[in-house]
Each structure stands twice: as C-alpha cells, then as structure tokens.
Amino acid sequence: MKILMIYPKCPDTFWSFKHIIKLFNKKAYLPPLGLMTVSALLPEEFEKKLVDMNTTDLQDKDILWADFVFISGMIVQKESSLEVIKRCKNLRIKTIAGGPLFTSLHEQFEEVDHFVLNEGEITIPMLLEDLKKGELKRIYTSELKPDIKTTPAPHLNLINAQDYYLMPVQFSRGCPFDCDFCDIVNLNGRIPRLKDPEQIIKELEAIHNIDWRGSIFFVDDNFLGNKNKTKELLRAIIEWRNRIGFKPLFITEISINASDDEELLELMKQAGFFNVFVGIETPSTESLKECNKVQNQNRDLIDSIRKFYKYGMEVSGGFILGFDSDDETIFERQFEFIQKAGVSKAMIELLQALPGTKLYKRLDGKEECSKHLPA
Ligand code: SF4
Numbered sequence: 270m271k272i273l274m275i276y277p278k279c280p281d282t283f284w285s286f287k288h289i290i291k292l293f294n295k296k297a298y299l300p301p302l303g304l305m306t307v308s309a310l311l312p313e314e315f316e317k318k319l320v321d322m323n324t325t326d327l328q329d330k331d332i333l334w335a336d337f338v339f340i341s342g343m344i345v346q347k348e349s350s351l352e353v354i355k356r357c358k359n360l361r362i363k364t365i366a367g368g369p370l371f372t373s374l375h376e377q378f379e380e381v382d383h384f385v386l387n388e389g390e391i392t393i394p395m396l397l398e399d400l401k402k403g404e405l406k407r408i409y410t411s412e413l414k415p416d417i418k419t420t421p422a423p424h425l426n427l428i429n430a431q432d433y434y435l436m437p438v439q440f441s442r443g444c445p446f447d448c449d450f451c452d453i454v455n456l457n458g459r460i461p462r463l464k465d466p467e468q469i470i471k472e473l474e475a476i477h478n479i480d481w482r483g484s485i486f487f488v489d490d491n492f493l494g495n496k497n498k499t500k501e502l503l504r505a506i507i508e509w510r511n512r513i514g515f516k517p518l519f520i521t522e523i524s525i526n527a528s529d530d531e532e533l534l535e536l537m538k539q540a541g542f543f544n545v546f547v548g549i550e551t552p553s554t555e556s557l558k559e560c561n562k563v564q565n566q567n568r569d570l571i572d573s574i575r576k577f578y579k580y581g582m583e584v585s586g587g588f589i590l591g592f593d594s595d596d597e598t599i600f601e602r603q604f605e606f607i608q609k610a611g612v613s614k615a616m617i618e619l620l621q622a623l624p625g626t627k628l629y630k631r632l633d634g635k636e637e638c639s640k641h642l643p644a
Pocket of ligand 1: 444445446448451452453454490
C-alpha cells in the first residue's frame with residue numbers, strides 16, 4: 270500500500286511567518302506534526318511519502334504514485350485543500366481527509382472519498398480494519414479521546430528538517446479553560462491529556478539525532494494544561510539538556526496564569542524556554558468577560574506579561590478586535606496596551622466565529638434561545 274500524505278498551502282497569516290522566515294533561509298515555519306504522527310499510526314509495511322506544499326511543489330506524478338492520498342490541515346488551509354482534492358479526483362486517486370479542518374467542516378467537502386475525523390489514534394485503526402476487509406465507509410469518527418501516552422513518535426524521516434524554522438513536539442492536548450471563541454475545547458476537550466516526560470525526552474532525542482540544532486516548539490493547546498505535570502516535564506528537560514551537553518531552546522503557547530507561579534517560570538527558564546505565545550486578547554474588562562476569558566480577568570495584565578520577561582521569556586501575544594462591547598476607542602487602547610506591556614510580536618485579529626464554538630452557537634441563535642426560553 271502506497272500512501273501519499275499532503276499538507277496543503279498555508280496562506281499569509283501570523284503563524285505562517287512566510288516573509289520573515291526567508292531571512293533565515295527557511296521555507297516554512299513548522300513541519301506538519303499531525304501527518305508525521307498519522308504516518309506512525311499506519312502499518313510499518315505501508316510505503317509513505319509526505320509532500321508539504323509549503324516547502325515543495327506537488328507534482329501529478331506524486332499523486333499518481335499513491336494508492337491513497339491522505340490530506341490534513343487547519344481551517345486556514347481550506348482553499349488549498351479544495352484544489353488538492355480536485356487534482357486527486359481528476360487523477361482518479363482516492364482521498365482520505367482528517368485533522369481540524371475536516372473534523373469541523375467535512376460537510377463542505379463533497380469530493381473527498383473518506384474521512385477520518387477527530388483524533389487519529391482512535392479513527393485510523395477503524396479505517397485500517399475496514400481497509401483489510403476492502404469495505405471502506407465514507408466517515409470514521411469517534412467522540413472518544415485517546416490516551417496520548419500510547420501515541421507513537423512522529424516520523425521525522427518524512428521531512429527535510431532543514432527546510433523549517435522550528436521542530437514541533439506535542440506534550441498535551443486539550444485546555445482546562447473555556448474561552449467562547451476557541452475551538453480547542455471542542456476538538457481536544459477540557460481535560461488535558463498528556464504524554465509522559467520519558468516519552469517527550471525520547472522525541473527530543475530523536476530530533477537531536479537528526480542533527481537539529483535549532484529551536485523546538487511545544488505545540489500544545491496550553492502548555493500549562495496540568496501544572497504539576499508541566500513542572501515534572503521541565504525537570505526532565507533540564508536533566509536531559511545537562512546530559513547531552515547541548516542546550517536547545519524552546520517556544521510554547523501558555524495561558525497567562527503561568528505568570529502567577531515563580532517556581533514554574535524559573536523551571537521554564539532553566540529548561541531553555543525563551544519565547545511564549547500568550548492569548549492576551551484585549552485590555553477591555555467587559556470584552557474579557559464577554560468571551561469568558563476568566564484567567565485574564567482580575568489581574569494586572571501588564572505586570573503578568575513583565576513576569577515572563579523577568580524570567581528571560583519574550584512574550585508574543587494574541588489580540589482580538591470586534592467583541593460586542595468594543596467601541597471605536599478599542600484601536601487606541603489596544604495600541605497603547607501593546608506598547609506599554611512590551612509585547613514584541615502582536616497577532617491582532619478580528620474576532621472569528623469558528624464552527625462548534627460557543628461564540629458560533631450564540632451568533633447562530635441556538636444557545637441564546639435555549640438560555641432565554643421561559644421555563
Ligand atoms: S486558554 Fe487558549 S486554548 Fe484554552 S480555551 Fe482559551 S483560547 Fe483556547
């Protein structure tokens with residue numbers, strides 16, 4: 270069985286860093302960790318290739334080589350995904366689609382032959398079972414959340430690491446918070462599931478063994494999903510860095526309440542964390558309430574941001590414009606806040622209602638109706 274995995278093109282967004290990474294002689298910011306993990310979930314005897322369209326042109330001969338094309342992406346990759354699916358259809362090669370884009374919007378992809386939705390650790394074995402019998406269904410899905418302690422390490426051999434600015438590692442999935450615009454809770458749940466520190470050290474060692482000496486991104490939904498376990502992991506990383514005699518540096522995404530725990534910040538510093546992305550969203554108290562960003566409320570956000578700097582971590586921040594309570598002063602207030610806090614890279618976006626989120630349901634009228642109907 271020959272499987273071609275395709276990661277569609279990312280448009281210009283904050284996270285693609287398309288223009289700046291050229292200065293570092295890199296083609297893309299991060300390789301597709303999802304597909305590299307899917308590859309590890311497939312039988313060893315399958316032949317696998319991966320084309321990341323952000324680093325490599327997709328050729329018809331690549332598609333024609335395959336028995337099946339696996340395609341995965343995020344919502345921002347929708348346009349490129351549709352083009353890839355059409356190309357496969359024209360070349361009569363069957364497609365199997367999964368990942369956040371298809372889990373959220375699979376009804377919009379009529380030309381896909383089969384879907385493996387939600388988390389692959391559960392749904393890929395279901396697909397493989399039917400593949401053996403030669404009876405594939407159109408949709409494989411499950412609400413069950415897998416224990417990621419059994420998730421195999423991603424297949425690094427599928428990529429040319431030097432094309433990328435960072436290498437990814439995932440320690441946890443899920444986030445205990447419930448911000449109303451965020452689809453993480455929907456996709457990965459509110460109870461963070463974690464890998465063991467030993468599992469992560471093995472993944473870091475594998476990255477080190479392909480001669481990667483750049484920085485590494487913990488692509489967790491929230492690196493602070495489970496504080497005690499995060500500290501356990503950080504201690505293991507400190508020990509590992511000392512042992513290998515090389516000091517790789519780390520980036521991650523973390524909620525602002527991490528700044529309340531100086532022991533955690535000290536461990537992050539010692540483990541080599543130099544940059545954190547924090548969802549700050551807005552200096553407006555009303556808007557923070559509106560979107561249920563509880564962890565950002567009742568605190569001095571500027572003091573919290575400066576705490577990260579005190580421990581040697583640069584703060585990149587996510588900001589949102591367009592909450593119901595925002596008025597025309599919000600642009601100036603956001604600008605002043607970013608300047609005062611010293612957020613070095615600010616991602617400023619318009620509020621988006623992603624499918625499945627509380628915000629989407631509220632705007633759709635469904636949640637409001639059920640909430641306000643008389644008993
Ligand atoms: S803290 Fe971040 S990941 Fe968690 S629900 Fe809020 S926006 Fe989503």
